[in-house]
Amino acid sequence: xxxxxxxxxxxxxxxxxxxxxxxxxxxxxxxxxxxxxxxxxxxxxxxxxxxxxxxxxxxxxxxxxxxxxxxxxxxxxxxxxxxxxxxxxxxxxxxxxxxxxxxxxxxxxxxxxxxxxxxxxxxxxxxxxxxxxxxxxxxxxxxxxxxxxxxxxxxxxxxxxxxxxxxxxxxxxxxxxxxxxxxxxxxxxxxxxxxxxxxxxxxxxxxxxxxxxxxxxxxxxxxxxxxxxxxxxxxxxxxxxxxxxxxxxxxxxxxxxxxxxxxxxxxxxxxxxxxxxxxxxxxxxxxxxxxxxxxxxxxxxxxxxxxxxxxxxxxxxxxxxxxxxxxxxxxxxxxxxxxxxxxxxxxxxxxxxxxxxxxxxxxxxxxxxxxxxxxxxxxxxxxxxxxxxxxxxxxxxxxxxxxxxxxxxxxxxxxxxxxxxxxxxxxxxxxxxxxxxxxxxxxxxxxxxxxxxxxxxxxxxxxxxxxxxxxxxxxxxxxxxxxxxxxxxxxxxxxxxxxxx
Amino acid sequence: xxxxxxxxxxxxxxxxxxxxxxxxxxxxxxxxxxxxxxxxxxxxxxxxxxxxxxxxxxxxxxxxxxxxxxxxxxxxxxxxxxxxxxxxxxxxxxxxxxxxxxxxxxxxxxxxxxxxxxxxxxxxxxxxxxxxxxxxxxxxxxxxxxxxxxxxxxxxxxxxxxxxxxxxxxxxxxxxxxxxxxxxxxxxxxxxxxxxxxxxxxxxxxxxxxxxxxxxxxxxxxxxxxxxxxxxxxxxxxxxxxxxxxxxxxxxxxxxxxxxxxxxxxxxxxxxxxxxxxxxxxxxxxxxxxxxxxxxxxxxxxxxxxxxxxxxxxxxxxxxxxxxxxxxxxxxxxxxxxxxxxxxxxxxxxxxxxxxxxxxxxxxxxxxxxxxxxxxxxxxxxxxxxxxxxxxxxxxxxxxxxxxxxxxxxxxxxxxxxxxxxxxxxxxxxxxxxxxxxxxxxxxxx
Numbered sequence: 048x049x050x051x052x053x054x055x056x057x058x059x060x061x062x063x064x065x066x067x068x069x070x071x072x073x074x075x076x077x078x079x080x081x082x083x084x085x086x087x088x089x090x091x092x093x094x095x096x097x098x099x100x101x102x103x104x105x106x107x108x109x110x111x112x113x114x115x116x117x118x119x120x121x122x123x124x125x126x127x128x129x130x131x132x133x134x135x136x137x138x139x140x141x142x143x144x145x146x147x148x149x150x151x152x153x154x155x156x157x158x159x160x161x162x163x164x165x166x167x168x169x170x171x172x173x174x175x176x177x178x179x180x181x182x183x184x185x186x187x188x189x190x191x192x193x194x195x196x197x198x199x200x201x202x203x204x205x206x207x208x209x210x211x212x213x214x215x216x217x218x219x220x221x222x223x224x225x226x227x228x229x230x231x232x233x234x235x236x237x238x239x240x241x242x243x244x245x246x247x248x249x250x251x252x253x254x255x256x257x258x259x260x261x262x263x264x265x266x267x268x269x270x271x272x273x274x275x276x277x278x279x280x281x282x283x284x285x286x287x288x289x290x291x292x293x294x295x296x297x298x299x300x301x302x303x304x305x306x307x308x309x310x311x312x313x314x315x316x317x318x319x320x321x322x323x324x325x326x327x328x329x330x331x332x333x334x335x336x337x338x339x340x341x342x343x344x345x346x347x348x349x350x351x352x353x354x355x356x357x358x359x360x361x362x363x364x365x366x367x368x369x370x371x372x373x374x375x376x377x378x379x380x381x382x383x384x385x386x387x388x389x390x391x392x393x394x395x396x397x398x399x400x401x402x403x404x405x406x407x408x409x410x411x412x413x414x415x416x417x418x419x420x421x422x423x424x425x426x427x428x429x430x431x432x433x434x435x436x437x438x439x440x441x442x443x444x445x446x447x448x449x450x451x452x453x454x455x456x457x458x459x460x461x462x463x464x465x466x467x468x469x470x471x472x473x474x475x476x477x478x479x480x481x482x483x484x485x486x487x488x489x490x491x492x493x494x495x496x497x498x499x500x501x502x503x504x505x506x507x508x509x510x511x512x513x514x515x516x517x518x519x520x521x522x523x524x525x526x527x528x529x530x531x532x533x534x535x536x537x538x539x540x541x542x543x544x545x546x547x548x
Numbered sequence: 549x550x551x552x553x554x555x556x557x558x559x560x561x562x563x564x565x566x567x568x569x570x571x572x573x574x575x576x577x578x579x580x581x582x583x584x585x586x587x588x589x590x591x592x593x594x595x596x597x598x599x600x601x602x603x604x605x606x607x608x609x610x611x612x613x614x615x616x617x618x619x620x621x622x623x624x625x626x627x628x629x630x631x632x633x634x635x636x637x638x639x640x641x642x643x644x645x646x647x648x649x650x651x652x653x654x655x656x657x658x659x660x661x662x663x664x665x666x667x668x669x670x671x672x673x674x675x676x677x678x679x680x681x682x683x684x685x686x687x688x689x690x691x692x693x694x695x696x697x698x699x700x701x702x703x704x705x706x707x708x709x710x711x712x713x714x715x716x717x718x719x720x721x722x723x724x725x726x727x728x729x730x731x732x733x734x735x736x737x738x739x740x741x742x743x744x745x746x747x748x749x750x751x752x753x754x755x756x757x758x759x760x761x762x763x764x765x766x767x768x769x770x771x772x773x774x775x776x777x778x779x780x781x782x783x784x785x786x787x788x789x790x791x792x793x794x795x796x797x798x799x800x801x802x803x804x805x806x807x808x809x810x811x812x813x814x815x816x817x818x819x820x821x822x823x824x825x826x827x828x829x830x831x832x833x834x835x836x837x838x839x840x841x842x843x844x845x846x847x848x849x850x851x852x853x854x855x856x857x858x859x860x861x862x863x864x865x866x867x868x869x870x871x872x873x874x875x876x877x878x879x880x881x882x883x884x885x886x887x888x889x890x891x892x893x894x895x896x897x898x899x900x901x902x903x904x905x906x907x908x909x910x911x912x913x914x915x916x917x918x919x920x921x922x923x924x925x926x927x928x929x930x931x932x933x934x935x936x937x938x939x940x941x942x943x944x945x946x947x948x949x950x951x952x953x954x955x956x957x958x959x960x961x962x963x964x965x966x967x968x969x970x971x972x973x974x975x976x977x978x979x980x981x982x983x984x985x986x987x988x989x990x991x992x993x994x
Binding site: 175225 | 550551552553554555556558559560561562563576579582583584585586587588589590591592594595596601602604605606607608609610611612613614615616617619620630631634635637638639640641649650651654655679680681682683684685912943944946947962964965
């Protein structure tokens with residue numbers, strides 16, 4: 048794969064045939080995806096959800112020693128207000144001296160819609176470079192400059208010599224793709240073009256060719272895996288994955304979230320790139336393979352004991368460490384099982400509905416079933432082949448409802464009304480809506496809760512039991528904070544507004 | 549010309565419009581824009597306004613046409629027609645208001661005509677163009693109000709002189725808007741005035757429909773709501789009066805006197821109301837006389853806020869609580885005339901103090917101005933430092949406050965580190981709330 052000669056990454060509906068509108072069963076969704084007939088459908092009623100621009104910030108707003116210069120009208124990217132307050136604390140889990148999030152917006156107005164915003168962007172970048180001296184300046188490009196025709200790449204290329212920071216364009220106008228996750232490709236496209244470079248400083252090589260040093264470097268690189276983290280992971284998740292791989296004598300480096308410039312350069316010193324979630328990083332890993340020859344693994348997400356074991360074995364296998372990994376898995380599963388037994392009684396017979404990224408919800412279903420819950424339905428942001436490995440670890444759910452929709456809470460409430468789950472495990476955004484149906488909610492992810500690996504299973508068990516112990520708050524919401532849909536909607540087919548053209 | 553901004557404290561016109569609509573009970577907005585506009589603006593304003601929530605629809609529940617590249621190329625009006633129809637089909641509402649984002653306005657979609665088609669069929673649908681490039685949240689507030697004044701309000705109603713409409717507090721951008729409206733309404737009712745606040749407790753859309761009955765529009769801002777009040781005057785013949793938003797007892801007294809003069813109410817009534825309110829007010833404020841004077845709770849004050857809050861709060865801190873305002877920064881994008889008006893509000897403090905005032909939307913500028921007004925310690929033998937002090941501002945001030953060891957009271961957007969319900973910052977109650985919170989910060993280590 049190499050799309051780097053293009054200005055922007057291809058959109059996912061074209062590259063992967065991703066669908067965002069489908070209602071049926073898990074079996075039907077998988078069949079439709081495998082036959083490539085998912086991505087034509089759309090909705091005649093739709094609700095707002097993240098776009099490429101907003102989601103590109105999920106990754107780029109975590110970079111350390113970086114400033115974001117958002118190129119667009121003043122509202123674009125204002126969503127970072129919601130996360131900026133906590134940004135410093137999460138960065139400091141990586142680097143105790145890290146600073147908080149700094150962003151600028153080029154504040155395009157009526158005049159710029161006519162005349163273009165390149166001058167403003169140039170001045171904003173120069174200001175950001177001089178005022179804050181960052182290592183990286185990320186420039187996400189919104190709808191307006193894309194429609195006006197601002198030539199951001201040429202501008203950044205020209206400015207690069209004048210600034211200390213590396214300039215990273217991210218072409219992510221919100222009208223481009225119906226698949227929000229195209230944002231990840233947009234970010235990686237920019238990173239691949241600017242930050243991920245072989246260290247080509249060979250000036251010292253002839254004088255200081257230290258063979259021992261070189262062997263040491265290769266030795267370390269040969270035992271280092273890059274783990275492609277996602278912004279929805281907690282630091283505790285990273286530490287758990289690091290712990291498990293350390294048992295196999297593998298070193299870990301986490302990219303791209305909460306990374307700084309140096310880590311991107313060093314990322315090529317690695318024996319294997321390991322995906323945590325194919326939805327996030329296939330574009331990056333395919334490119335790293337074709338450009339630099341680094342092999343990669345995209346399989347399941349290490350959530351739930353079976354998925355974690357499968358993920359670990361997948362990594363270990365590449366290093367010929369399968370036997371050691373199996374022993375590790377056996378030991379971990381034994382201890383975990385002992386810890387979980389007391390929780391099973393509590394969860395037995397309870398029904399759960401899952402909502403969020405397709406790979407993550409299917410893997411989390413495996414975790415919940417392990418705890419003794421029954422899975423009554425899914426709502427996935429989109430659908431493609433990346434959930435297949437997680438589905439393989441989840442037999443017996445072929446007939447379970449699977450709704451494909453990014454947010455779209457109107458369909459969610461209809462399904463919840465029918466399926467009557469005891470708990471809702473969901474992505475931020477639509478949780479408040481099903482909270483008003485009176486159900487206890489566990490967030491599908493969070494920066495302060497652990498979900499991954501074996502430790503994650505136990506943490507989810509603890510937290511899930513806790514939220515189910517007292518649902519009074521949401522019960523009251525259901526009584527007093529009504530939802531806006533007509534009563535007749537709940538009697539209609541939840542998929543009525545999905546149309547095929 | 550509006551330039552780039554380092555960490556802006558507002559969103560765009562669409563954001564201001566959406567949260568103004570969110571504050572109106574009985575309205576369902578329909579967003580004609582890309583998928584991300586509504587959700588992005590919901591995330592920003594929910595958290596920034598002290599966790600205001602997405603209202604009846606819920607942020608992710610806002611109806612949105614989610615236009616894509618093909619709509620941009622071929623026009624998005626058909627998609628909007630379909631979305632209006634399906635929204636009415638699904639969601640019950642007294643009024644549906646179509647608002648637009650940048651992309652559809654750039655390609656020339658005529659949302660007003662498309663909405664008019666639905667209205668002709670008898671559906672309560674109205675459209676107001678609100679592209680983000682038209683301005684910031686405050687502009688969006690004015691745009692949506694002007695749209696409602698022109699398109700929704702009943703025309704030709706007989707005026708009732710005792711009815712006043714209240715404007716100028718922007719829902720969401722004013723984190724305490726609902727509490728403030730309640731308190732202002734309470735004060736006006738004490739003068740026998742029926743105030744419509746539209747976004748406050750217990751207000752209905754019917755009140756908005758009949759807003760043309762008011763004898764006066766009262767705009768509690770030198771900036772926000774001004775453009776809309778002009779449109780109101782043109783459309784419904786109602787004059788408007790601009791008064792500073794009152795914070796605390798002294799400003800409330802001046803406010804009540806001014807409104808009473810404008811409406812020709814008796815002086816006795818105002819005097820009685822003021823003296824009753826002040827008796828209650830100073831009974832509370834007097835409680836801290838002991839601790840204030842026993843441990844010296846006077847401080848230097850650093851204030852960062854919008855055109856409404858920065859001058860009013862600076863004056864309150866100086867003239868009522870007896871602090872020394874050192875530097876105040878107004879963070880809005882203002883035209884020259886607006887800037888002069890707001891600058892005037894920092895003059896004539898009863899305490900005789902005149903703080904340094906700067907107009908600047910950049911978050912990082914405050915440090916620069918601090919150095920200007922108070923040169924840093926040059927390691928001289930005796931240095932008159934800027935302390936003890938406290939800051940009043942937003943969560944964006946937290947790092948600086950922590951560095952200097954200054955307590956920070958959260959007053960302005962974004963306020964992601966606190967939850968705001970019914971609390972006010974204006975009127976007598978608002979002054980007491982603010983004084984209690986500020987003094988609580990100063991005694992928090994005791």
